[in-house]
Amino acid sequence: MHRFNPEADIKPVWKAYAVPYENKNTVLGALQYIQEKIDPSLAFRYGCRYRRCGLCAVEINGKPAMACYTYAEDGLRVGPLSGLHLIRDLVVDRKSFFEELKKYSLYLEPSDGHNARGTPVMEPEQGARLRSCLECLSCISRCPNRSSGEGFGVPLIYVRLAQLHFDPRDRKDRLAQAKLLGIDRCRNCNKCFCPNGIAIIKDAIKPLLGG
Ligand code: FES
Structure with missing residues (x-):
């Protein structure tokens, strides 16, 4: 997971998180789990949770994807959309x-x-x-x-x-x-x-x- 806090970090770091596997859990579900149970400071965007608002776009293994309808699986690398100004963690300037x-x-x-x-x-x-x-x-x-x-x-x-x-x-x-x-x-x-x-x-x- 891509982490970056502009107030504390000089450059982004990648951190691994263990999330319990549940059948058909999405990447958005995994992000919410991390935020609720492991690190409340994790920043990401979402709105509808159902492929309607476009807010949850991230890069998964280097490719743009919607977190709310991509299934979570082992070893996924989740980062912010590249080429846009990074605000924090997975949040870019829209x-x-x-x-x-x-x-x-x-x-x-x-x-x-x-x-x-x-x-x-x-x-x-x-x-x-x-x-x-x-x-x-x-x-x-x-x-x-x-x-x-x-x-x-x-x-x-x-x-x-x-x-x-x-x-x-x-x-x-x-x-x-x-x-x-x-x-x-x-x-x-x-x-x-x-x-x-x-x-x-x-x-x-x-x-x-x-x-
Ligand atoms: S949360 Fe709205 S499209 Fe993913």
Whole structure:
């Protein structure tokens, strides 16, 4: 388990904890056990406990995952999402990203009954996947363009834009907006892994590139 207390530690440390095994216990259940029975100072986030709020995203064995629906097993290495500012233990800064997001006008801009740009066709499964975004920030944590300073808009923004692009009520040109945000710089590296099953390149980036 990744531990870091900015008031006491110079750098993060990894600590092992013994948690009783119960069938179908989740990683979130194990974290709660540690906090309740072993070390109340362990910091982590969660909300719904059922794949709805996106708050429990962590890295499990180096890969983004949701703690509330990943089964606990022996030897798991649980850390915070990488690439985001670490606040404490497993908690990363979400607030600054959502503050920044407000700048981009990623909200439905309804047409007055006629959608001038037409309605692009979307596979029903693709729509269901896009709508399943929990804003857990897993996809942006691994994006190499995010920290490159090249003005790339990051995967979560493109998932939002794709939701709007396929929405028949929306009138704004989301392809043009994606271009302005630097979607052409996507390296197609597929590091923007979504633990909730969105195929970000296929479902969002490619359609916004006109593919
Ligand atoms: S606690 Fe809400 S998605 Fe995991």
